[in-house]
Amino acid sequence: MKRAPTAFERKVYAAVRRIPRGQTRTYAWVARQIGKAGAARAVGNALNRNPYAPQVPCHRVVRSDGSLGGFAQGPARKRMLLRREGAIC
DNA sequence: AAGTAAGAAATTT
DNA sequence: AAATTTCTTACTT
Numbered sequence: 001m002k003r004a005p006t007a008f009e010r011k012v013y014a015a016v017r018r019i020p021r022g023q024t025r026t027y028a029w030v031a032r033q034i035g036k037a038g039a040a041r042a043v044g045n046a047l048n049r050n051p052y053a054p055q056v057p058c059h060r061v062v063r064s065d066g067s068l069g070g071f072a073q074g075p076a077r078k079r080m081l082l083r084r085e086g087a088i089c
Numbered sequence: 090a091a092g093t094a095a096g097a098a099a100t101t102t
Numbered sequence: 103a104a105a106t107t108t109c110t111t112a113c114t115t
Contacts, residue, residue: 008110027098031109042110044097049111063098070097 005051008036012046012056019060022085026064048072057081 005013011034018033019025027040036042047058050072059078063069071078 003111006111031098036109038099038107039109040098041096041108042098045095045110048097058097061097064100068097072097075097 003049003051008034008039008042009046009049011035012043013050013052016047016056016058016061017052019057021057021060024060024062027061027069028064030061044070060085 012030015030015033016025027043028037031037031039031043034043043061047056047061050056050058059071059073059081068075068078
């Protein structure tokens with residue numbers, strides 16, 4: 001299972017990593033930061049295969065509606081992390 | 090290389 | 103809420 005991190009993934013990780021603790025961003029927001037507005041889905045894909053799990057706070061990325069959407073580790077995990085950061089509380 | 094399948098979204102009606 | 107659209111990666115041929 002070797003996958004080479006592409007430029008797209010790299011940008012996604014960088015953008016998500018920039019998210020300050022206690023705040024959430026939307027997939028569209030990240031997609032726009034990397035210059036691929038509209039690729040929100042692709043962003044989710046990159047996070048799903050994120051080889052930088054502890055580096056990339058994918059749990060800080062939520063949908064535009066404020067819903068958690070999906071999560072590789074489970075939505076419960078995301079909810080807990082966000083609650084701890086006070087992002088949704 | 091080309092085509093197909095799937096993925097955690099967003100937008101529009 | 104349902105249907106449609108859009109982007110990228112991975113697998114298969």
